[in-house]
Amino acid sequence: MADLPKKLMTSKILDRCSKWVESQQDYPYLEEDTAKRKLEESEYDDWYNTDSEFDSVSECGAKRHKVGIQLKNEALDLTCEWTACTFRSNHMDQFMRHVSSHIPNIHISMKDDNEVYACQWKDCSYYTDVCDEIVQHVNYHAYHTKLKCIGSNVRGRTKLPRCRRDPEWRNIIDSPSPHMCRWEECLQMFKNYQMYLYHVTIHMKDCPRGNRVKDGVKCKWTGCNGKYPSLYKLRDHMKCHTKEKIVACPDCGATFASKTKFHTHCQRQIPLEVQGFQCSHCNKFYPTEKILRDHMRSHVFNYKCSLCDMSCESPASLAKHVRYRHVSTRTFPCQLCSHAAKSQQDLDSHMTVHTNGPNFSCHFEGCLYTCKGAYTLDRHVERVHGLAVRWYCCHECPIKYRKSYRLTKHLIETHQLQLPSGHKRFHYTQDEDGCYRLQMVRYEAVDEENESLVKEAKLPDKKYKLELNQTTSLTKVKIVEDNMEEVETVQDLQEEITDSDVGKSMPVISNILISIDEVDEKGNIIKRQIVETQETNELPPSEEPPLILT
Structure with a gap:
């Protein structure tokens, strides 16, 4: 009887499917209708649904499952955007060879009375006077086009909203630093980023x-x-060394190391009036509850440094704090000079010193500003071309500054504020009026399990004594609780042991480590020396009987 409802449900689903199939047999599908339907399926401007690409619901009501597509099996529609070029291909290797064929025809222009190589890719304003750099840049356009094709495929399968950022930036790329393989000091250089990734993969085959x-x-x-634990985890880890990205936004060109980050990027493009999840701490709005939860974790500092009073919001932030505040070693040396950095990111920033000319230029018409770093360019756009002005306002008086360090100096000197324990600076948050003010609230989680229990521990009010037992010719001493019983004294036991018994059946004494510490007047150890004695089966002669502690 229990299987009867299941059979009835299965029969109902089969009947619905069969009726739907019969209804579609007589329906005339025209080519225009098919093309229109495909066009409607490709337009997702008004879709804010973010269902997973691994499951969906069919028209007949039953749930069907999709299998995720691997990156190597993605269908690519690669289009060359070089000036006056209409080449298209479905194969990455063929497309890379075609893009490389444009390199001999690179346009040479004059910039500040110097001849420079200018990239002729659509909407790309990159130029340089170094031949190898322009070759590396043009080849990276081919790899970037592949990532945008993958992003377009992923967005189509998951029905993600379109990116609403400025599409003029879709081909403004920042190619990684020199493609140098550092696997076991290989040090081989590449001008093509895709070939560089192929080369690193070959190393991991062994x-x-x-x-x-x-x-x-x-x-x-x-x-x-x-x-x-596995080769798969190692390949995933290698992305932090090669700076590999697997997907890019087809609208703004931003690259991402995972599909999850690409999903979050698209979901953040939902209009602000639709975003209904607000942070209670900083009053920012977010499109989904998941993104809001991830944001709220940044307000809780529950990872405390064991070397100072600093607390961080994540293990990565704590590791970064320890690396920069408590560790003096620099494990990332530069291959071109004697400089060494504390992280790969710092080393990548340092590599711009070895490049000739600026790496970034302002895209606003009539502005000739150039610089070597993306952060410097962003601050230039905010200060010069931005409509809003960033003000740092004092919460005690009406004074305000354009620089945060000037407000910090004002708070310390005028209002006698002190920096939080373990911190090197104040933190400022943006209020509703757009001004940045001192962060007054800070959430720190205390793990009670990690607190030391030494202060709470109380030793029992008991007395102890030494108990001497003579089972053999040797006297053994034990520490036992004092129960006020009378025992023989040590002197009485020592008198019963004759001198002739000393030296019989002596135990084997293992190597002994003797630590000699030299301390100063405050009790701090300034010098330590460890001496190891030889193993022996005999004790040195002594007039007193030997004692063995157990």
């Missing part, structure tokens, strides 16, 4: 395979000592 490799799979990149 690594052991399996889900749980014994002793782990070691990363052999220079300066990295990481170990991972």
Whole structure:
């Protein structure tokens, strides 16, 4: 009887499916209708649904499952955007060869009385006077086009909203620093980023395979000592060394290391009036509850540094704090000079020193500003071309500044405020009026399990004594609780042991480590020396009987 409802439900679904199939047999499908239907399916301007690409509901009511498409199986529609070029291809290798064929025809123009190579890709304003840099830049356009095709496919399958950023930036790319392989000091240079990734993959073919490799799979990149349980985890880790991205937004050109980050990027483009999730701490709005929860974690500082009073919001922030505040070693040396950095990001920023000319230029018409860093360009656009002015206002008096460090100096000198314990600066948050003011509230989580229990522990009110037992010719001493019983004294036991018994059946004494510490007047250890004695089966002669502590 229990199986009867299941059979009835299955029969109902089959009847619905069969009726729908019969109804479609007599329906005349025209080519115009098919093309129109495909066009409507490709337009997602008004869609804000973000269902997963792995499941959906069919028209007959039953749920069907989709299998995720691997990156190597993505259908590519690669279009060359070089000036006056209409080449299209479905194969990445063929497309890369075609883009490389444009390099000999690069336009040479004059910039500040110097001849420079100017990129002729659509909406790209990059130029340089170094031949190798322009070759690397043009080849990266081919790789970037592949990422935009993958992003277009992912957005079409998951019905993500379109990006509403300025489309003129879709081809403004910042190619990674020089493509140098550092696997076991390989140091081979590449001008094509895709070939660089192929080369690094070849190095990892010699690594052991399996889900749980014994002793782990070691990363052999220079300066990295990481170990991972499988080759798959190692490949995922290598993205932090090669700066590999797997998907790009087809509208604004932003690149991402995972599809999840691309989903979040598209969801953030929902108009502000539709975003209904507001943070109670900073009053910012977010489109989904998941993004709001991820944002709220940044307001809770529950990772405390064991070397100072600083607390951080994530393990990565804590590791960064320790690296810059408490560690003096620099494990990322520059291959072109004697400089060494504390992180790969700092080393990448340093590499701009070895490039000739600026790497970024202002895109506003009539502005000739150029610089080497993306952050510097963003601040230039905000200060010079931005309509809003960033003000840092004092919460105690009506004074305000354009620089945060000037407000910090004002708070310390005028209002006698002190920096929080473990911090090097004040934190400022933006209020509803647009001004930045001192952050007055800070959430810190205290893990009670990690607190020391030494202060709360109380030793029991008991007395202890030494108990001497003579089971053999030697006297053994034990520490026992004092129960006020009378025992023999040490002197009485020592008198019963004859001198002839000393030296019989002596125990083996293991190596002994003697630590000699030299301390100053305050009790701090300034010098330590460890001395190791030889193993022996005999004790040195002594007039007193030997005692063995157990």
